[in-house]
Amino acid sequence: MRKRRWVFAACLMLLAAMAGTAQAACEREEDHRYGSWKTKTSATCTRQGHQFRYCRNCDHWEQRYTAKLPHTPGEMTVTQAPTCTEKGREEGVCTVCGRTVRRSIDKLPHAYGEMTVTREPTCTADGRGEYTCATCGRKKAETIDALGHDWGETVTVKAPTCKASGTGEQTCLRCGRTRTVKIDRLEHVWGDWTVTREPEGARRGERTCACTLCGRARSERFYPEGTLYEDMEPCEDVIAMQEKLRDLGYYKGSIRSGTYGELTSGAVARFQKEHGLSDHGVADGETLAAITAAWEAQTGKTAVDVLDDEEMEHAEQAQTIGK
Ligand SMILES: [Zn+2]
Ligand SMILES: [Zn+2]
Ligand SMILES: [Zn+2]
Ligand SMILES: [Zn+2]
Ligand SMILES: [Zn+2]
Known part of the structure; x- marks a missing residue:
């Protein structure tokens, strides 16, 4: 192996010497016109590939190495099963080179079951819940959102009229907290029209009516x-x-x-x-x-x-x- 490399290096030096003496078509590095890369040695799972490309105008050439290929193992055997806390291991034999290939297997997810409530949420405060892994006992906490108040029916404190809005009180069915709410103003309830001037031809008549709740009057021409x-x-x-x-x-x-x-x-x-x-x-x-x-x-x-x-x-x- 070592001898072969030495011979190869000597050949390269000889070629380099010839390039210096023979043609001098390309004066600068960017003048070279390379053909495509030619593979001299293909990459395998044990060695790099080796490629060359040549200048069309002069004797100049370039080389490069390509990456080794990955091994192609046949069936893998699990040598250590993964758990939720540790990675597992598996191995197999490369069908190309016969080497033993070892790989790790990702950890398993934790086996969390149902959530256990450790602190009940209230109307205003978040609660806490907990999950436990059935395999390793690891715990995972989770926030349970506050419930918000559950307001009951509005109890009238001050009844609304058609002139002013009223107020009411609501009580949370869960925690007993109370709050004051506005009750919308009532609509006027208009009574029957009373004609104060009869219409005549193009002249409109006039009529009035009053709200039966507050007595407010309104009139219109008709x-x-x-x-x-x-x-x-x-x-x-x-x-x-x-x-x-x-x-x-x-x-x-x-x-x-x-x-x-x-x-x-x-x-x-x-x-x-x-x-x-x-x-x-x-x-x-x-x-x-x-x-x-x-x-x-x-x-x-x-x-x-x-x-x-x-x-x-x-x-x-x-x-x-x-x-
Ligand atoms: Zn050239
Ligand atoms: Zn291999
Ligand atoms: Zn676990
Ligand atoms: Zn509440
Ligand atoms: Zn009214």
């Missing part, structure tokens, strides 16, 4: 039921009227949204003027009846009232009974 007017909540009734006014040539605006805007108000006012009604632009009962009558006279059809859901249901029921 039109009679069924009146359509500017800036009211968009609705189907407005659409039905706009369609008739369109057919009659008074309305040229949008019909889709059911909005009673300036255009609608203007169309209603023109209709009223031409039909001997006061032209305030508010579609009161008289105006709506006149629009329907004019529309029916012009189209020869019979107008169908727009029904809300409840009315629709009644109409359907009436129909079913009629059959």
Whole structure:
């Protein structure tokens, strides 16, 4: 073995000497143009591999060693079983070189069973639990989160009114601790409306009502039921009227949204003027009846009232009974 290495080294020196004398194509180290690495000796599990590569322009060459391969043991025999406290050992014979290969086996995990509570948690304080390894007796502690209070029903201390919120008290069902809680203010309970001024045409009426609990009064201006007017909540009734006014040539605006805007108000006012009604632009009962009558006279059809859901249901029921 030693002799072989010596001969090899001598060869290398000879090659190096030849490189110095023969060609001198590459002046600097970075000028060399190497081919790919050629394996002279392959690596095994007992020796390194040896590779060369040569410059295409000159006699220069390089060498390198590659790492030994790992042994390839056959079946491993456990010589010492692992436990949860110590690693185990196993060995086998390399199928390539015949050497004995020894390896360690990872420790086993501890065999923790059920948790034992060592300190019960309370509403406010964490508790402690413990696990014990059935094999080695090792203990592992764990925190048990505090439970939090378990508040019972609210007992009214000061009842809420529709003017002010009230207070109540709650008691923890577990530890008896109490806390004060706010009870929301009550809603006013409005009584019936009292009309203080009747509506008339485009002039709204006025009505008031009082809270049956605190007596607080409120009033509002109103039109009679069924009146359509500017800036009211968009609705189907407005659409039905706009369609008739369109057919009659008074309305040229949008019909889709059911909005009673300036255009609608203007169309209603023109209709009223031409039909001997006061032209305030508010579609009161008289105006709506006149629009329907004019529309029916012009189209020869019979107008169908727009029904809300409840009315629709009644109409359907009436129909079913009629059959
Ligand atoms: Zn070269
Ligand atoms: Zn081997
Ligand atoms: Zn253990
Ligand atoms: Zn509590
Ligand atoms: Zn009230």
